[in-house]
Amino acid sequence: MRGVLGFLAPKLLRALVAVWLVTTVVFVVMRLSGDPVPLLLPPDAPTSEMERVRRELGLDRPLPVQYLTFVGNALRGDFGRSIHFREPAWSVVVRYLPATLELGLTSFGLALVVAVPIGMLSAIKRNSPIDQAAMGVALVGQSAPTFFLGIFFILTLSLWAGWFPTSGRGSWQHLMLPAITLGAFSMASIARLTRSAVLDVLRQDFVRTARAKGLPELTVVMKHTFKNAALPVVTITGLHFGTLLGGAVVTETVFAWPGIGRLAIQSIYNRDYPIVQCTVFLSAILFIVLNFAIDLLYGVLDPRVRPR
Amino acid sequence: MSQLTRRDLLKSSAALGAAAALSPALGGTAAAQTTQKKELITAQGGDISKLDPHYSTSSNDIRVSFNIYDNLTARHPDGKLNPALATEWKLTAPTTWTFKLRSGVKFHNGDPFSSADAKFSIERTYDPNAKTMVATALATIDRIEAPDAGTLIIHTKKPDPLLPARLAFYGGQIVPKKYVESVGNDGFNAKPVGTGPVKLGSWTKDDKLVLEANDAYWGGKPDFDRWTMRPIPETAPRIASLLKGEVDIITQLPADQGERVAGNATTRVVGALYAGLYVLAVNSKRPPLDNPLIKQALSLAIDREAIVKELWRGRGIVPSQPIAKGDNHWDASLPALPYKPGAARDLLKKAGYKNEEIIIETTVAYLSNDKQMSEAIQGMWKDAGINAKVEVIEYSVRAQKNREKSFKGVFWSDPTSTLGDPDGMMWRLLGPGGPQDYWRHPKWDELGNAARFSVDEKFRAQAYKEMTTIFFEHFPWLPVIQPYEDYGLQKYVEFGPNPNQQFEVRKFNLKFKRA
Numbered sequence: 001m002r003g004v005l006g007f008l009a010p011k012l013l014r015a016l017v018a019v020w021l022v023t024t025v026v027f028v029v030m031r032l033s034g035d036p037v038p039l040l041l042p043p044d045a046p047t048s049e050m051e052r053v054r055r056e057l058g059l060d061r062p063l064p065v066q067y068l069t070f071v072g073n074a075l076r077g078d079f080g081r082s083i084h085f086r087e088p089a090w091s092v093v094v095r096y097l098p099a100t101l102e103l104g105l106t107s108f109g110l111a112l113v114v115a116v117p118i119g120m121l122s123a124i125k126r127n128s129p130i131d132q133a134a135m136g137v138a139l140v141g142q143s144a145p146t147f148f149l150g151i152f153f154i155l156t157l158s159l160w161a162g163w164f165p166t167s168g169r170g171s172w173q174h175l176m177l178p179a180i181t182l183g184a185f186s187m188a189s190i191a192r193l194t195r196s197a198v199l200d201v202l203r204q205d206f207v208r209t210a211r212a213k214g215l216p217e218l219t220v221v222m223k224h225t226f227k228n229a230a231l232p233v234v235t236i237t238g239l240h241f242g243t244l245l246g247g248a249v250v251t252e253t254v255f256a257w258p259g260i261g262r263l264a265i266q267s268i269y270n271r272d273y274p275i276v277q278c279t280v281f282l283s284a285i286l287f288i289v290l291n292f293a294i295d296l297l298y299g300v301l302d303p304r305v306r307p308r
Numbered sequence: 309m310s311q312l313t314r315r316d317l318l319k320s321s322a323a324l325g326a327a328a329a330l331s332p333a334l335g336g337t338a339a340a341q342t343t344q345k346k347e348l349i350t351a352q353g354g355d356i357s358k359l360d361p362h363y364s365t366s367s368n369d370i371r372v373s374f375n376i377y378d379n380l381t382a383r384h385p386d387g388k389l390n391p392a393l394a395t396e397w398k399l400t401a402p403t404t405w406t407f408k409l410r411s412g413v414k415f416h417n418g419d420p421f422s423s424a425d426a427k428f429s430i431e432r433t434y435d436p437n438a439k440t441m442v443a444t445a446l447a448t449i450d451r452i453e454a455p456d457a458g459t460l461i462i463h464t465k466k467p468d469p470l471l472p473a474r475l476a477f478y479g480g481q482i483v484p485k486k487y488v489e490s491v492g493n494d495g496f497n498a499k500p501v502g503t504g505p506v507k508l509g510s511w512t513k514d515d516k517l518v519l520e521a522n523d524a525y526w527g528g529k530p531d532f533d534r535w536t537m538r539p540i541p542e543t544a545p546r547i548a549s550l551l552k553g554e555v556d557i558i559t560q561l562p563a564d565q566g567e568r569v570a571g572n573a574t575t576r577v578v579g580a581l582y583a584g585l586y587v588l589a590v591n592s593k594r595p596p597l598d599n600p601l602i603k604q605a606l607s608l609a610i611d612r613e614a615i616v617k618e619l620w621r622g623r624g625i626v627p628s629q630p631i632a633k634g635d636n637h638w639d640a641s642l643p644a645l646p647y648k649p650g651a652a653r654d655l656l657k658k659a660g661y662k663n664e665e666i667i668i669e670t671t672v673a674y675l676s677n678d679k680q681m682s683e684a685i686q687g688m689w690k691d692a693g694i695n696a697k698v699e700v701i702e703y704s705v706r707a708q709k710n711r712e713k714s715f716k717g718v719f720w721s722d723p724t725s726t727l728g729d730p731d732g733m734m735w736r737l738l739g740p741g742g743p744q745d746y747w748r749h750p751k752w753d754e755l756g757n758a759a760r761f762s763v764d765e766k767f768r769a770q771a772y773k774e775m776t777t778i779f780f781e782h783f784p785w786l787p788v789i790q791p792y793e794d795y796g797l798q799k800y801v802e803f804g805p806n807p808n809q810q811f812e813v814r815k816f817n818l819k820f821k822r823a
Contacts (some may be wrong), residue, residue: 038707038791040441042478046741048713049443056439084357085513095513152586154548165546169515176470256540258514266354266514266541271704 001183015288022284023074026277027067035059036083036271055081070277075231076222079280079281080274091273093282099169100259102238103252104244106175107183111244115187119194119233123202124221141188150181150254168258178255182248186240193236204228224247231301238294242287314478320560323478326814342823343575343800348532348813351546352559355514355539360497361441361481362433370478371559371811372517372537377481377502377658380407380426380460381472384578385804385817387728390471393421393482393503394460399763402467403450407460414505415484423454428485430462430475438493442470445479469763473727476810505530505814514539526813535813550796551573557801559811561794563623569796570597579623579792583807584632584724584733586675587785588752591715592747597666601659603783606666608652609692610685616789619677619684624791630779633790634807636729636765637772646788651690666696667717674703678720681788700725710743716788724808730772731760738784746786 037053054060059071073080079089118138122131144152157177158166164177201207202225210220246259256262260279267275340386354368361373382392413421430452433442449469454460464471474480483505488496492542500508503597505525509518518821536556542544547565550558551572559575561569572576596602612626627646633639666689670682682698699716701709709715726732752775759771765808779785795805801806804817812818 017770034702034704035708035711036704036821038711039366039704040364044745045444047711052443053439053441086358086363086494086660092513100412150544159552162552166458166552166554167545167548168538168554212408253541254545256514256538256542256545258512262514262541269703 002277006223008292011292015292018288019284021279022213023281024067026280027070027273028063030268030273030276031066034271036273038098039270040083052296074277074281079278082267082275084270085277086271089278092275093263093278095262096162096258096263097282099257100248100252100261103175103178103182103248103257103259104241107179108179108186108241109246110179111183111187111190111240116233117196120190120198120221122191123198126199129193129238135195138188138191141184142192144184146181146185146250147254149184150178150245150251151179153181154254167254169257178251178257181254182244182251184242186237190233190237190240194229194233197232198225201225201229227301231298234301235294238290242290253274312349312379324339329419331426339800341799341823343798344822345532345800345820348530348557348818348820349536349538349555350535350557350559350811350813351537351538351549351555352361352811353541353543356517356537358497359500359508359511359515360493361483361502361748362429362438362442362479364441367809370809372519373481374504374810375506375535375813376500376504376508377483378411378413378504379476379480381476381480383473383476383728383806383808383810384804385812387583387632389476389728393422393426394475394500397472400461402763403464405464405468405471406463407462409458409460410526411458413503414524415487415503416501416522417487418483419484419486419501421482421484423460424457424690425453426460426486427452428481428488428740429482430480432483432488433479440479442479446474447479448474458785462652466761467763468761469765469768470727470729470731473729473732477726480744492509506535510656521635524535525815528814529764530815532813547796550798551780556798557803558796560676562798563620563791563794566621566623566794572809574799576797577794577796578746578803578805580805580807581625581634582632582722582724582791582793583634584790585630585785585787586722586791587628587630587787588718589715589737589785590718590783591713591742592784593783594717596659596661599659599715600782601655602661603786604781605652605655605659605661605692606689606694607645607690607783607786608648608655609654609694610645610786610788611647611688612788613647614688615684619680620789620791623794624789627790629776629785630734630785630787631730632725633777634728635725635733638770639773639776642776649692651687651695652694656693661694663695666694668696668698669701669706669709669715669717669719670698671703671706671720672700674706675720675722676791682720685788704788713743721785726808729755730775734775734785735760744784746822747782749778749782752778752782793801 037050037059040053041049081087082089082092085092118134122134125131154166154177158164164173168174178266207220207224210224248259249265251257252259252262253265264276264279352368352371354373355591356369357366358369359373359376361377361409378393380392380394384388384390393410393413395410395452397405397407400406409423409426415421430446430449432438433440433446448464448471450463450465455461462471484501487501493554503523505524506519509520511517517537521533523529540549543562543565547556547568549555550569553574565578569575588595590603592598616622616624616626625633628642628644629639667721668682668686670678679700686696686698721736723733736742739756740748740753755771755775759768762768793805795803797803801809802819802821
């Protein structure tokens with residue numbers, strides 16, 4: 001028991017420091033880089049009017065005071081009221097979260113289901129046309145900018161082929177293009193990583209032994225090779241899952257997907273401090289929870305990292 | 309063997325067309341020039357932020373809020389002021405406007421509309437406790453009387469010839485007194501009630517806003533049962549959704565995309581000449597821009613024809629004055645602003661220009677083509693011997709600089725003519741204390757002030773003529789283009805767009821062609 005605590009406690013502490021740092025940096029950068037008030041008022045509003053709204057929003061107070069108020073409220077779970085929506089920031093962000101989770105989980109699922117078998121197949125059939133085709137496509141998937149890919153899919157698969165709606169959220173058809181676009185990068189890099197991890201393991205002595213003792217190739221690959229190749233794949237996959245949730249900004253904007261990535265980017269433009277802080281906080285927490293989960297999964301997969 | 313004849317082919321394609329018309333969900337078929345649709349779907353660049361009309365002036369919000377609510381007066385697509393909740397109005401004393409209100413109008417919740425609601429709504433805009441974002445929109449008002457349910461008397465602090473025009477724009481939307489007072493401001497923003505042609509159905513932020521037609525609308529039920537507004541932020545997907553037939557109307561169609569929409573078999577483009585101008589506003593306090601000769605040279609060195617033709621594909625006109633075409637007192641006798649690089653060079657020499665850097669601060673796509681126009685103008689100025697530099701700034705930084713009046717040289721602005729009159733455009737922005745107060749001229753100020761408070765249109769016309777002459781000497785703005793505001797439509801939609809930021813979907817300007 002003490003072992004588990006010793007394993008978790010430093011990680012937890014680090015996580016808390018990370019959340020504090022991230023929110024503080026965002027707090028300062030947002031306030032130094034722009035002002036929400038001119039965006040709220042008509043362009044011809046006089047200075048007195050600007051000052052009034054600044055006072056009402058508490059933006060006239062010194063920065064340290066604003067910061068302490070923010071930290072104090074955040075500790076009690078209060079992220080303030082959205083300047084743009086005139087609602088509590090937390091309730092706005094929470095409303096956008098399901099869309100992002102839906103998209104992130106789907107593209108993650110797609111990436112895994114497609115990438116891992118392809119990576120394995122590529123490794124086993126190394127240098128075959130299948131391998132070369134798969135890795136070629138993966139290279140494109142990894143290097144094409146998300147924005148370009150999104151527009152490309154809309155033009156080809158939606159506008160010309162007519163298979164999917166161009167944008168928006170609703171049916172499963174609405175989900176497919178953004179999920180593929182968002183997952184493309186992860187799909188490609190997971191496939192490439194799986195391939196090289198499996199290749200590494202295939203060169204090991206125990207694989208040769210397994211083959212030598214006459215085990216069927218399927219057993220060699222599934223039982224002996226894959227389990228050993230899984231560790232790096234799990235690491236990168238876990239990290240990608242975080243990127244999928246956080247990196248949905250471009251995809252959500254291109255496909256008019258009502259998720260927190262798009263909310264965050266709009267709130268940055270509007271200098272809607274409470275919303276930005278809240279989304280960043282939430283993303284940071286998600287990342288940290290994911291990292292925890294990966295650490296724990298290591299223990300399951302690799303006895304050597306288990307706390308003794 | 310069955311032989312397909314040309315006639316059969318024609319027949320089958322006609323059948324396909326009919327099928328497409330009968331099942332609009334399929335859409336997109338080349339023959340879909342009519343529809344049976346009862347739902348209007350539109351897409352715009354961003355979601356609305358608030359449904360309470362007194363808490364926002366953003367163009368995305370206004371497109372919707374002007375349809376949920378009515379104003380006392382209304383500016384229609386023809387640019388004229390028309391009756392709305394007020395049926396007639398007249399100046400009964402130099403500082404007194406009397407409005408006769410429409411009878412028998414009901415709010416969406418069934419409450420009858422009366423002068424008490426109008427008084428409450430207008431007073432709410434500048435009530436310090438209501439903390440609205442339109443506190444200055446109707447600030448010329450001194451007090452309001454509601455002697456009976458159908459009459460509203462507004463006393464202004466000084467004579468205000470433009471009060472009826474002011475009431476047609478933001479701040480002037482009428483909200484129900486009883487309801488707002490009972491549910492409070494937040495409650496009202498969440499469940500708004502107006503008298504307009506549509507009422508709120510449901511709203512999923514950044515996904516879709518569903519509005520239901522108001523069957524009992526005094527101006528007639530709009531030509532649909534339901535209106536869904538979808539925010540699609542990127543231009544390319546917004547256009548794709550139109551081409552594919554998923555939406556009926558898209559707003560903010562860039563000029564260079566018009567051919568794509570017009571060239572498609574099922575879609576077309578309509579536009580309205582923008583009620584305003586795109587100008588490079590000048591910080592005339594910063595040398596060398598404090599020298600009028602230099603500003604004259606800057607204006608002469610802009611090839612506006614080329615900008616209209618190349619960057620806007622002809623979707624705009626070259627301005628001739630600081631007053632937008634279509635406004636009161638626009639002078640038809642003035643020629644388009646000339647391009648004379650040679651004359652510009654001479655002026656620069658005369659002004660003793662020493663190659664000082666002139667900075668063009670631009671956002672990217674905050675105004676259509678802003679960055680492209682900046683780069684083009686930088687090139688034109690360079691050709692005339694002016695050392696110009698383009699600096700890109702973010703939208704909210706621009707807003708902040710606007711507030712602090714800290715622009716370094718020239719910067720883009722799209723002065724909207726809120727009142728259909730120079731007072732609501734050049735005087736509002738360039739006047740003393742206005743947001744673009746970088747230049748003062750005693751005579752110009754005197755004329756602008758006199759015109760604001762005069763109810764004599766002849767006098768006002770003369771004042772604006774003289775102000776224009778002074779303007780041409782000092783160029784506090786470098787007017788560049790008066791563009792068209794374009795919309796993409798399905799061919800089965802007939803739609804007359806408004807020249808300002810309003811987006812009306814009323815019976816008189818929106819109709820589906822039905823088979």
